Amino acid sequence: MTENSYNLTGRVAVVTGASSGIGAATARALAAGGARVALLARRVDRIEALAKEIDGIAVPADVTGAASLARAAATVRAELGRPDLVVANAGVMNGAPFATAEPAEWSAMVDTNVTGLLNTGKAFVDDLVAAAADGRAADLVHVGSIASHEVFPGYAVYSATKAGVAALTRGLRLELGPRGVRVRAVEPGITESELGETMLDAEGRATLEDIRQQVGPIPASDVAEVIAWSAAAPARLNVAQLIVLPTAQG
Template sequence: MNYDSLADRTAVITGAASGMGAATAELLAAQGVRVALLARRGDRLTELAEKITANGGRALAVTADVTDPASVAAAADRVHETFGRVDLVVNSAGVMLPNPITDGREDEWARMIDTNVTGALRVIRAFAGDLVEAAAAGRTADLVNVSSIGAHVPFPGYAVYSATKAALTQLSASLRTELGPRDVRVTNIEPGLTETELGGHADSAEHAAQLDEMAAALDPLAADEIADLIAYTTSRPRHLNLRQIIVLPTRQA
């Protein structure tokens, strides 16, 4: 599908080294969007930026860790120096570390909360002014947060992960009350089972096996399909906000 209205926009995409973030960056760049790629794995970002450039797009690789405030601030400076103000932000960085709550894995809890919730907040703080400024100038401005169906549907062993995604979903709803009146759209996307690297974050063999079984049974979504949904959402007329989107494999209840 062609999304002509995206041409000449400037996007920041976190978690761009793989999965939904990388797929979104490629698709947006193919539509004429200048894309700033943010993630911790600089080598992956460089490869993706080179691929996008070779295909005629414009991309900037910025190694950044959303759990580090100074890193996010430096990344924002780099983006502004290269591309100027942005009008599209996709919070796609995330980590999923399933284990029973009785295991008491505070290291995992802290990592998920700092990445999935506080990390998203840091990125929003860094670029919210850009979005407000773009909207005030009459341009389309979008904040897209990638949450999860886990925000609503409980899974054993995923209590903290699901809590972080529920927080992100609620944050998106609350931000609409602040940014919507200023013509900045806020979209919260909650994918079901999707083929990404999230499952590889787990150190639990039991949960890894469960994910494999689910994938075999449910025919999971592809990262490209989530990217397509993000492109569709952000290419709608600026007065129209697709505020909440749940997307599941057909076989997933």
């Protein structure tokens, strides 16, 4: 349960990457506010357990596949109705010096961080436009990163994918805003999560751990509260960009 609740009664929410970290925390925050929540992720056991906890539904999905997202969207509509709040959170972070990095890790980041957001938006855009046409709040939230603004050694490709997220958010805001859909980017700094745990480069993992220890990460629930707060704002208002950092990170 989150510390604060925001009025999201009647909303139908979708959260990708909901099996851990910011995604799981966001699902809890939205449910606490009264939303019915669909949890999308590949790790079925985790989202099934969380779905029981928050009285949501677990929908296995791989955001890198457009067909997988289309099937997930159909399941959400059948079980909860048309969603009006979509949090595209699924992401991968790999760090390594450019000269020695494994291209497969680059592909994983591009496929999830960029293509995954495109697939998510495409799967649910008609639902969001329909909600807005009915006079209801409609939100597409992209979870980006402070790395879209600050580049860290060894994380050039990750930063490039998150800069793409920021640009995509701005572009979709111009297209969908006039149709009543609020598109926003929430860009966290150092946050407690599983990001980076599977990267191949040992030095990259060590550097990330050093940064986390020096700065002190914020809990994922802090980012989730910001997402819930922004979604609960009046439909006429879009909080278009939110950078969420540990105070010590500056």
